[in-house]
Amino acid sequence: MIDVLIGLAPVLVAAVAVFRWYALKQIVVCLACCLLAEAIFSAMRRRAMSLGDFSAAVTGMILAFSLPPSAPWYVGAVGSFAAIGLGKCAFGGLGQNIFNPAMVGRAFVMICFASAMGASAYVIPGASLDVVTQATPLTAAKSAGGAGPDWSMLWPLFVGNVNGSVGETSALACLLGGLYLCFRRAAKWEIPLAMLATVATVAGLGDWLGPRHPLSVLHHLTGGAVMLGAFFIATDPVSSPLTSGGRWFFGAGVGALVMLMRAYSGYPEGVMFSVLLMNALTPLINRATIPRPLGGSHRAIPSQTTNGAP
């Protein structure tokens, strides 16, 4: 888990650089509340204090990164308690949860505080920080119609100097941290690769078949929470499949659902729902992708006749 925190460091730097105190506020609130929630729930369950495994810190960071910079403090606080309590402890603690805890927390506050989480909440008119006075790129694209891609947007999308959720805007930072995770094997590389490839393929097909859309393949890859989701949210080992084949399917599923929601849902974005939906499928995917043992599936024999290594 410590590796995940290290991997999140570039995202943290980018978030603070882009959103300044807005980002700091969300991160401090979520981190503090997640740790507090973990401590309280561990005590209630009479378990050993589990703050040392850093999983609550990771949940707090990811939850903060997925919130709008403008969200009031209580949104992060309620989200944190929902993430740790409903998302994790209710299932039996670390390793037992079906859904990604941070995304459970975010889904909870999205329903509780719809106005603080909706597309319009991202815009803070008259703020001294320029970046939060404009609509998020994906929201802008939804209303742009058939104007064609705005290539000048690509660089800001890549480095992150656009409006959006606290930690999602910089594709560069997510890539850096994400590659570190994959290299350290704290995240499985199949999931981000499958997810990004699916997003690119669907976006490419849309470009090729459909009318001129303001978002090109590259806009889709660098915009919104795709990068953050691919490397840090979908790769949560607890709620993603165990086998290589399962992870390819899982990543591709998240990518396809993201594109489906971007194209047809009322929301500008759908990484959270996509991940939660695929999390729900994970037990099924695991069951369907039990690997074939070396030498095929087993005939009935007394188990001792298999030879151990000398």
Place this chain on the structure above:
Amino acid sequence: MTSILGWLCRGKGFSGGLHPPGRKSLAADASIKVLPGPAVVSVPLLQHLGAPCEPLVQPRQEVAWGQMIGRGTGTISAPVHSPLNGVAGVASVTTLPNGRHVGTIPITAAGAQIGGEALWEALLGGDWPDDGFDRYQPEEILSLIGQAGVVGMGGAAFPTHVKLTPVPGRPVDVLIVNGCECEPYLTADYRLMIEAPRAILAGAQLAGRAAGVERIIVAVEDDKPVAIESMRQAARARKVEFAVLEMRYPQGGERQLLPAVLGRTVPAGGLPTDVGAVVINVGTAGAVAAAVLRRRPLTHRVVTVSGTGIVKPANLLVPIGTPYGDLVTYCGGARDSAVRVVAGGPMTGFAIGDLSVPLTKGTAGLIVLGGVEVSRPRETPCIRCGRCVDVCPMNLVPTKIALAARVADWEQAGKYHMAACIECGCCAYACPAGIPLAHLIRMGKAQAPKET
């Protein structure tokens, strides 16, 4: 193809596996010494699966070195012989490291003993022929091996004459001599390849003749150049091929060895003979040569005594039935840092709590581990990181099997192919949560209701 690294480093043969620190240098340069005669040995009457031997001696009866003291009773069984000149005692019972309760025949040394250099010369030393094996008929070889009680000395201790007997309809064309000693610390096979290569090769040729094979391949890992050179020298006048394999644990497992050497995969639940191959360990080959050419039954074996917890690591030629405690004493005793004694290798062996337990034919090592070597993180919940899946050489999902076995959910464990586990220990070694996966699976395999 389960991780970038695994994929890039993917060698010939099996997927998964790992590179635990070998720690072979502790004993690799210690040439094989003959353990000075123990005062008492207890020869177990069952050292492998199958039926226990029927004792042939009465209490207080005098026995001679090499005399059969227990006769095999089933098809899968091998007789046991007295490793000493002495007097038999009252049959007793011991608990072997693997948890089995088996009968033993104690023998107290009496009278003159052959020992030291003379014993080595009698069993494995001296000269061994390059050819002239044609004068032994396959049936004769098999019968001599069977009477000598030769079993697989790599660990499983499967009776060798049963393994080599041709089965109608399942022709065998290759005999592989397994010199892949992939377990950390163990150097018994390594030393044997350096000090008795001609015995090994003569035994391999005899075994090959018995099994009716066309090719004999010696398989050794690439981290043992001295052993490879020694074997190549001894093989110059013989029709023997060599396969130098990548060092990766568990390369020496039959199911991992065959894909690497021949590109053949043993079907689950099957044996190497199903794909036309038979595999024997180098120690077994040496025992075959001694049994056929010198009519010496299997009464001694080479054992590595190593680990940071032992004062003087060594490779010893030891009578079967010697209490483990004698080995520790001979090697200078245990250091203060010693915390655990393991019979076998550290990956697949069994920790033992009683040093009076006797050595069996299948035990290649006695490892005395120091505190640093056994430290393990406190067990934390499985977060399904999948490392165990990455390293499993059988392509299983160890965490699912182990956690199902822990709660006796045999249906779930069966769905994930528990029976295919070879108990190599890679999963437990790799688990960052400190879950004793291999232990849980091994227990599960022992406790699960048998399929019929």
